[in-house]
Amino acid sequence: MTPAHDTQAAPEPAPDEGRGRAAAALAETVGAVLAHTADATGPRTPADTAEIRAIADAMIRLFTGAPLRSGGQLTIKSLAEEAGLRRNKLTHKHTGLKDLFYALVKAQQGPSRPFTDKEREVSEKQKKDLARVRAERDTLRTKAQQMARVIHVLEAEYAQLAQAKAALDEELAARAGVTYLSTRRGT
Structure with a gap:
């Protein structure tokens, strides 16, 4: 084998991974500068x-994808958990670091790419399908409401007919001098 065959090409990091490492390096640099500045300015405590x-x-740790104490989401809540601090330390006391974190998260996500023609076609098809399904749903809802009204009218008519039948049965029984006994068939 030649030396060219022995060397292995290092795998190229994924674009998001490269952005994460760049954000982590920037966070490390800014954090070191801020910590050094906090030491030099004096009024801050060693706790700060x-x-x-x-x-x-x-x-x-969050930008490199190696969280120790949190779920690893790029949120202020996860950052506070990862740092072992309460969230209000970031939102009220260290607002500069919070703003830096948000800026790094936004930079890591990068610009959104434009849609390809195929994605645009799929999106249009899905929009048309959604409109068709919604129209079908509305039609079915209208039909169901109409059916409910018809059922209600039929129930009301049935109740009136049952009352009329009962009145006629009573009248017939009174004329015949026979006491009416109701049957137990589905009345």
Whole structure:
């Protein structure tokens, strides 16, 4: 074998993976700068510096896809869980880091690509199918409402006929001098 055959080409990272690593590297750099700035400015406590480092480390873990304490979603809630902090630390105290996180998430997602002709055709077909199914549903709903009204009218007519029959049976029984005994057939 020649040396060219011995070397293996490194697999190219997927585009999303490359963006995630770039976002993680940026988060690491910004986190280190912010932590160093927090150390240098003085009024902050060592706890603030530790929180900043924890948030930056959590960002790195989330963007590289290796969360330790959270589900790995790119949300502020997951970032706070991953950093071991309460969410309000990010939303009220470290708003700059929160904004950085949102910007990195948005940058990682990248621009949306335009639809291909085939995707556009499929979308149009699905829209037409949806419109057809909705029209069919509306037609069936209207027919069901009409049937319900017809059933209601028939029930009312049946009740009137049953009352008229009962009145006629009573009148017939009174004329014949016979007491009417109702039968137990489906009355």
